[in-house]
Amino acid sequence: MKKIVVFVLGPDRTGIIAAVSKTLFDQGCNLEDVSQTILQTEFVGIFIASMADNGNEDEVLSALRARIGSLGLFVHLRPVEEEPAAGVQTGEPFVITTIGTDRPGLMAGVTEILARYGANITSLKAVSRGEENHHEYIMMFEADIPSAVDLSAFRAALCGRAEELGLDISLQHREIFEELNRV
Amino acid sequence: MLTEREIIATLDMLRNENLDVRTVTLGVSLFDCASDDAGRFIDRVRAKISRLAANFVDVCDEVGLRYGIPVVNKRISISPIAVAACAASPEEMIAIAVALDDLAAKLRIDFIGGFGALVEKGFTQGDRALIEALPEALAKTGRVCSSINVATTRAGINMDAVALMGRTIKQAAELTADRDGLGCAKLVVFANIPQDVPFMAGAYLGVGEPDAVINVGVSGPGVVKKAIDRARAANPGLDLGQLSEVIKRTAFKVTRVGELIGRQVAKKLDIPFGVADLSLAPTPNVGDSVGEIFQSLGLKSIGNPGSTAVLAMLNDAVKKGGIFASSHVGGLSGAFIPVSEDLHIAEAARKGHLSLEKLEAMTSVCSVGLDMVALPGDTSAATLAGIIADEMAIGVINSKATAARLIPVPGKKAGEMASFGGLLGEATIMNAPNDGGSDGFIALGGRIPAPVQSFKN
Numbered sequence: 001m002k003k004i005v006v007f008v009l010g011p012d013r014t015g016i017i018a019a020v021s022k023t024l025f026d027q028g029c030n031l032e033d034v035s036q037t038i039l040q041t042e043f044v045g046i047f048i049a050s051m052a053d054n055g056n057e058d059e060v061l062s063a064l065r066a067r068i069g070s071l072g073l074f075v076h077l078r079p080v081e082e083e084p085a086a087g088v089q090t091g092e093p094f095v096i097t098t099i100g101t102d103r104p105g106l107m108a109g110v111t112e113i114l115a116r117y118g119a120n121i122t123s124l125k126a127v128s129r130g131e132e133n134h135h136e137y138i139m140m141f142e143a144d145i146p147s148a149v150d151l152s153a154f155r156a157a158l159c160g161r162a163e164e165l166g167l168d169i170s171l172q173h174r175e176i177f178e179e180l181n182r183v
Numbered sequence: 184m185l186t187e188r189e190i191i192a193t194l195d196m197l198r199n200e201n202l203d204v205r206t207v208t209l210g211v212s213l214f215d216c217a218s219d220d221a222g223r224f225i226d227r228v229r230a231k232i233s234r235l236a237a238n239f240v241d242v243c244d245e246v247g248l249r250y251g252i253p254v255v256n257k258r259i260s261i262s263p264i265a266v267a268a269c270a271a272s273p274e275e276m277i278a279i280a281v282a283l284d285d286l287a288a289k290l291r292i293d294f295i296g297g298f299g300a301l302v303e304k305g306f307t308q309g310d311r312a313l314i315e316a317l318p319e320a321l322a323k324t325g326r327v328c329s330s331i332n333v334a335t336t337r338a339g340i341n342m343d344a345v346a347l348m349g350r351t352i353k354q355a356a357e358l359t360a361d362r363d364g365l366g367c368a369k370l371v372v373f374a375n376i377p378q379d380v381p382f383m384a385g386a387y388l389g390v391g392e393p394d395a396v397i398n399v400g401v402s403g404p405g406v407v408k409k410a411i412d413r414a415r416a417a418n419p420g421l422d423l424g425q426l427s428e429v430i431k432r433t434a435f436k437v438t439r440v441g442e443l444i445g446r447q448v449a450k451k452l453d454i455p456f457g458v459a460d461l462s463l464a465p466t467p468n469v470g471d472s473v474g475e476i477f478q479s480l481g482l483k484s485i486g487n488p489g490s491t492a493v494l495a496m497l498n499d500a501v502k503k504g505g506i507f508a509s510s511h512v513g514g515l516s517g518a519f520i521p522v523s524e525d526l527h528i529a530e531a532a533r534k535g536h537l538s539l540e541k542l543e544a545m546t547s548v549c550s551v552g553l554d555m556v557a558l559p560g561d562t563s564a565a566t567l568a569g570i571i572a573d574e575m576a577i578g579v580i581n582s583k584a585t586a587a588r589l590i591p592v593p594g595k596k597a598g599e600m601a602s603f604g605g606l607l608g609e610a611t612i613m614n615a616p617n618d619g620g621s622d623g624f625i626a627l628g629g630r631i632p633a634p635v636q637s638f639k640n
Binding site: 097 | 184185187189190191193194196197250251252436439442443
């Protein structure tokens, strides 16, 4: 068996998952992992499926395009890489949260520090909320910080950047959130 | 993946509701330091505690930083000195206290507890020497805390010890008259003292405990108050049954934090984890008050009729939530109502909503007792002993820990302010009877027998 990954993106509407999964089924693929998210009006879905070694990826892609292209959705398909992407190291899970007045450059400013220290973001949620003239921007990153990283240096770098950006920042081991909120 | 709500709710508890771990307390047994030579005992104690606690404060800070939860106090509890140094004279006991104080300062420990004795059935030579040394020892040191257990449900109340403690408290106050009797703020008289209390001034390491152990005291009155306020704002129709459920859930969260931090510190120090003490421990800071919870539950002030019922419900809900959250629960576990250490309780005393008698009634349902109660300087030793005896009786009959930490403030009268500094806070001096009405009773001495534990009425 070999694995493929299918990316589907475009304006959200009902029936996208049904159409993709039916097409993959008809093409003899077995769905393994699926994740979807909706940001405002936009849909993104990632589907990992297995298929027979002699199966044809191009035929699967053509079938998908034929079925959902008319819905205004973009589809991309490629084989799954066996090795994890270069530069991703295992580490301990931390949660980084920032709160501050919304302005351009916040995400870029904070994530530049994360990238510099090799922290791999595993989950990210950012929300802007507030009234017309004052938007508070909250960013919540879950990131794996490599064990070799000096945590206090990383913390200092993060806090320094947060101060430049006018953000309140916190860096906490993920375990505390789980302990507090889950039985 | 965590949810947005989980992350934001946790951050709110930390930023706005004073969620912290009140104390991580390293228990150290000193029995293997025993010697008939006080100098040798001190050397051994210094070596053992220095070895075990060398990195203690740094490890607590490191773990606190890692989880974003401050460990406010790092403390040490030790075997009762009256037992570990039983052969010492009163002068040698004072030297031991001074050595412990120096050691605590060197290790950056804010309090070291266990300069105490267990005398519920009678005195050894070491017990007498330690109690005789107490006033001077407490005056000469800043970080040494003492607890004297004078009663248990199984032994009854040692009234000779109660009377002696009345006199000792007077002397301790007089020797620290320039600091409003601060010596007494570090001295607590107990009934049924638990062996693993992490909180001061009662912390000590009991004889059944391991060689070294990490116990943790959680906090969180601000978190409980905010949770009640939020629940009532969202649904004004909530009744007390539903609100106690809110308290229970919140106590669960608070305890989980303490348990996690305590276990991590224990792991890093390679010392076994002992217990989480599920207490709502206030500080004199705004938003960190147990008294304020009473207002969130509909009373104008702690001390109003209904206060004992509220405290009973609060204490019970904290225990129910906490017990589920922790693998081993111990210590005092419940709500503290220390007058000077809690802004709203101090305020209630100042405004006259809370009297000594109401406070005593409330201690029958909470976890400690008459705690940090400032009394007029001319309160007699026999009156202090009478107040202690009443408090001990509540503990002995109800099979629970109770304690009295009374401060007769030298030269000051009821209504005046007494200030003890830092976490010990400040309080209005409460009215206490001063007509010699307890003298005859206290003079009788002896031991009030252990109570029957059946036929509860």
